[in-house]
Amino acid sequence: MALLQNFKPTIPTYFPTSSSSRYSFTSLPQSHFSLCFLVTFPWKVPILQRSSPTLSRRLVVPSVSGIWDALTGGNNRLEAVAAVRRGMLLFRQGDVLGSLAEFDKAIELDPRQRAYLWQRGLSLYYLDRFEEGAEQFRVDVAENPNDTEESIWCFLCEAQLCGPDEARKHFLQVGRDPRPVMREAYTMFKNGGDPEKLVTAFSNGQGSDYFYASLYAGLYHESQNEADAAKFRIIAASCSPYGQRSDDYMASLAKVHCSSRNWSTV
Numbered sequence: 001m002a003l004l005q006n007f008k009p010t011i012p013t014y015f016p017t018s019s020s021s022r023y024s025f026t027s028l029p030q031s032h033f034s035l036c037f038l039v040t041f042p043w044k045v046p047i048l049q050r051s052s053p054t055l056s057r058r059l060v061v062p063s064v065s066g067i068w069d070a071l072t073g074g075n076n077r078l079e080a081v082a083a084v085r086r087g088m089l090l091f092r093q094g095d096v097l098g099s100l101a102e103f104d105k106a107i108e109l110d111p112r113q114r115a116y117l118w119q120r121g122l123s124l125y126y127l128d129r130f131e132e133g134a135e136q137f138r139v140d141v142a143e144n145p146n147d148t149e150e151s152i153w154c155f156l157c158e159a160q161l162c163g164p165d166e167a168r169k170h171f172l173q174v175g176r177d178p179r180p181v182m183r184e185a186y187t188m189f190k191n192g193g194d195p196e197k198l199v200t201a202f203s204n205g206q207g208s209d210y211f212y213a214s215l216y217a218g219l220y221h222e223s224q225n226e227a228d229a230a231k232f233r234i235i236a237a238s239c240s241p242y243g244q245r246s247d248d249y250m251a252s253l254a255k256v257h258c259s260s261r262n263w264s265t266v
Helices: 030-040 042-051 057-072 075-092 096-109 111-116 118-126 130-143 148-162 164-168 180-191 195-201 207-223 227-239 241-245 249-260
Strands: none
Touching: 075 096, 075 111, 075 118, 075 249, 096 111, 096 118, 111 130, 118 130, 118 148, 118 249, 130 148, 148 164, 148 180, 148 207, 164 180, 180 195, 180 207, 195 207, 195 227, 207 227, 207 241, 207 249, 227 241, 227 249, 241 249
């Protein structure tokens, strides 16, 4: 989800969530990363704070830990970042089990990563390890209480364990998502609703809106054990222009979903 787009970027890890994007310091140019060291000089702090008035705690905590790692030679953190990158690539390629092994390796190398590894929760879902997946998403939402999608994915995991009605009783409350399509999806999952109305509402919007409406409508159908409707909507998301062309991690997820269910998208 870059500042002008609504998708999850390709490089995550020990990263913040802004109002529209997930970032990693590892994805920034070296000149940007060095900016973190301005906090060692007291007279620079007001300048840094004024330039980023909406910083979340995901941005602040990694800044401090990044300085500590730089001072103490935190090679494990860098190796953990590399493991997450490998895990994401494997997931995109359809190797879900391999992706989980890399995400687990990242946590072994740097336990701080666990609270930010939403990608691990997605892999666990597609391996039918729903209890572990729900736990991963709950840990992440506890760290970042404004993540709509992780709240929904926690519900999806728990719906497979105890049914949607029971799972809804424990639905995670999060802050307001800046994306209208995800606000509507969140309300639908939280309170129950008609997923087809979600698709209709965003069918004439920008490509990412239609993709997300179709994807989450399909996932809602799946949580209700409505297999045919789930198949129709998730294939529609995967085959949409955004689903085919975007580098969004969730576009890859739609393809993984179809593959894991042996659904043909041809």
